[in-house]
Amino acid sequence: MKTSNLFEEELALTPVIGTILMILIVVILASVSAIFLFDLGVSDEPPQxxxxxxxxxxxxxxxxxxxxxxxxxxxxxxxxxxxxxxxxxxxxxxxxxxxxxxxxxxxxxxxxxxxxxxxxxxxxxxxxxxxxxxxxxxxxxxxxxxxxxxxxxxxxxxxxxxx
Incomplete structure (x- = not known):
């Protein structure tokens, strides 16, 4: 086996992990933004x-x-x-x-x-x-x-x- 073929045929794992982490961060930011935007937190409304x-x-x-x-x-x-x-x-x-x-x-x-x-x-x-x-x-x-x-x-x- 040639040394040059060893590095050319393997796919890198780092870009896949990076993509998953970026998607996770975007989902978390979207969730936090939605909570503040739509006021889904605890309500302080008085009883009716x-x-x-x-x-x-x-x-x-x-x-x-x-x-x-x-x-x-x-x-x-x-x-x-x-x-x-x-x-x-x-x-x-x-x-x-x-x-x-x-x-x-x-x-x-x-x-x-x-x-x-x-x-x-x-x-x-x-x-x-x-x-x-x-x-x-x-x-x-x-x-x-x-x-x-x-x-x-x-x-x-x-x-x-x-x-």
Missing amino acids: ASIKGTLGSANTGNFNVIMIEHQGGSEVMLNVATTRVEINGEAVNLDALAGANVEFEAGDVLYLVKNGSSTPYWLLQTSNSGGAQENVLGSGDTVGVKFIDINSQAVISDFEVSF
């Missing part, structure tokens, strides 16, 4: 929910409460890190809810009570808890209730309840 409030009465006393019903749409995670609930601009205490993350889903009912403490308004999962110590509304009163997504500062729901 239909929430309605009506006047009700506490089962443990003669005090009125606001019954808040989730009528449809996205679930709303109720905790101090994701959702703020306000009544006439005043924060509602979420500490009385069972668990750190309460999923407020379609068909669920919560109760907004007034108990006269330093944070007078509380959101409860039952009207039997004895939290109501005062009427939320007096005769002729109207209050505004807002559910606000903390991350986007968007209003999830805004409604009024009248006595």
